[in-house]
Amino acid sequence: MITIKNSVEIEKMVKAGSTLSDTMNIIAEKIQPGISAYTLDKLAEEYLLAHGCKPAFKGLYGFPYTICSSINNEVIHGFPTKRKILKDGDIISIDIGCQFEGYFSDMARTFMVGEKVPDNRKKLVSVTEEALNIAIQYAKPGNRIGDIGFAVQKYAEKHGYQVVREYVGHGIGLALHEDPQIPNFGTPHTGPIIKEGMTLALEPMINEGTDDVSTLEDKWTVVTTDGKNSAHFEDTVLITSQKAAILTTNRRQD
Numbered sequence: 001m002i003t004i005k006n007s008v009e010i011e012k013m014v015k016a017g018s019t020l021s022d023t024m025n026i027i028a029e030k031i032q033p034g035i036s037a038y039t040l041d042k043l044a045e046e047y048l049l050a051h052g053c054k055p056a057f058k059g060l061y062g063f064p065y066t067i068c069s070s071i072n073n074e075v076i077h078g079f080p081t082k083r084k085i086l087k088d089g090d091i092i093s094i095d096i097g098c099q100f101e102g103y104f105s106d107m108a109r110t111f112m113v114g115e116k117v118p119d120n121r122k123k124l125v126s127v128t129e130e131a132l133n134i135a136i137q138y139a140k141p142g143n144r145i146g147d148i149g150f151a152v153q154k155y156a157e158k159h160g161y162q163v164v165r166e167y168v169g170h171g172i173g174l175a176l177h178e179d180p181q182i183p184n185f186g187t188p189h190t191g192p193i194i195k196e197g198m199t200l201a202l203e204p205m206i207n208e209g210t211d212d213v214s215t216l217e218d219k220w221t222v223v224t225t226d227g228k229n230s231a232h233f234e235d236t237v238l239i240t241s242q243k244a245a246i247l248t249t250n251r252r253q254d
Contacts (some may be wrong), residue, residue: 002171002179004197009103009173010238013199016053017236017247020098022108023047024248027067027096033088033114037069037080040094048098052156056097056104056140063220068095068108072121075164075205075213075222075230079156088114091121092188093232097176104176106201107248108234123227124208127159128231131184135169139202139237139244143194148202149186156184162231166204167214167222172201172236196241203234 005013026047027040045066050057055066063077070078071086071091078084078093095108096135110125131152138148148169156163169182180192184204207213209228216223224230237244 002192002198003173004195005173005199005238006197006198012101012103013105013236014247016098016100016103018168019048019051019053019100020096020105020107021248022051022088022199023096023098024094024107027094028111029110031086031092031111031113033086035086036082037078037084037086037092038082040069041065041067041080044096053098053100054177056099056106060176067094069093070095070221070230070232072229073224073227075207075224077222079218081220086113089116089118090114091117091125091229091231093230095232095234102174104172104174105236105248106172106176106234107236108203108232110231110233120208123159124161124229124231127156127161128204128206129233131155131206132202132233132235135202135204136235136237136244136246138160139194139200139239141194141196141239141241145180145182145191145194146186146254147188149183150188152204153185156204161206161208162211164207164213167205167212169201169203169234171194171199172198194239196204196239198239199236200239200244201236203232205230
């Protein structure tokens with residue numbers, strides 16, 4: 001069931017989103033060659049707890065960490081272990097969720113590590129971030145969920161990429177994952193109507209090669225089957241009377 005949030009609920013989600021954005025800023029400052037994903041995980045957990053929020057991922061469905069850290073061909077749900085050391089030229093997706101007084105926010109960013117990132121990785125990151133901007137533009141009252149997915153898919157394929165189809169965006173609020181599901185592909189004018197007061201987590205996941213993905217033996221880390229790169233951006237948004245208001249933004253908007 002899709003829920004419409006009232007002013008009290010929205011206020012709590014704004015707080016959750018703001019704190020999560022601040023957490024991502026802390027992580028962004030530390031991303032450099034030689035740092036471990038485990039260190040980033042601990043920074044995130046400590047910051048969230050110190051500011052009255054709970055990590056949303058830790059313990060959810062059995063996930064053992066605060067953040068997901070996915071490097072290069074890892075799509076989502078990568079484990080932030082001590083052995084996962086960032087290298088110059090990597091790209092890393094950081095996905096974080098938090099809970100404030102029972103209400104959730106969720107966001108992801110893909111960062112470039114060091115000074116030697118290849119042009120193909122830079123382009124993938126740029127296109128994926130712009131795909132999120134496009135998703136946000138289409139998330140407005142009167143449109144349908146299918147309009148969002150179609151716009152993201154069209155943009156990704158225009159640049160020679162494929163969207164991940166097995167994992168999707170979602171509603172968010174009293175639970176991290178609520179209705180509706182929001183695929184990054186679709187048919188215009190189909191799916192639920194977008195209404196004021198809905199809160200959505202929009203998250204394009206875009207692959208350099210095919211859309212085929214598989215899960216590693218840890219039963220969590222999703223990778224591209226062909227070994228090519230993947231990028232991931234996500235924001236939690238509130239549908240207002242005119243457009244989507246971003247609750248988790250730490251990105252420059254054009």
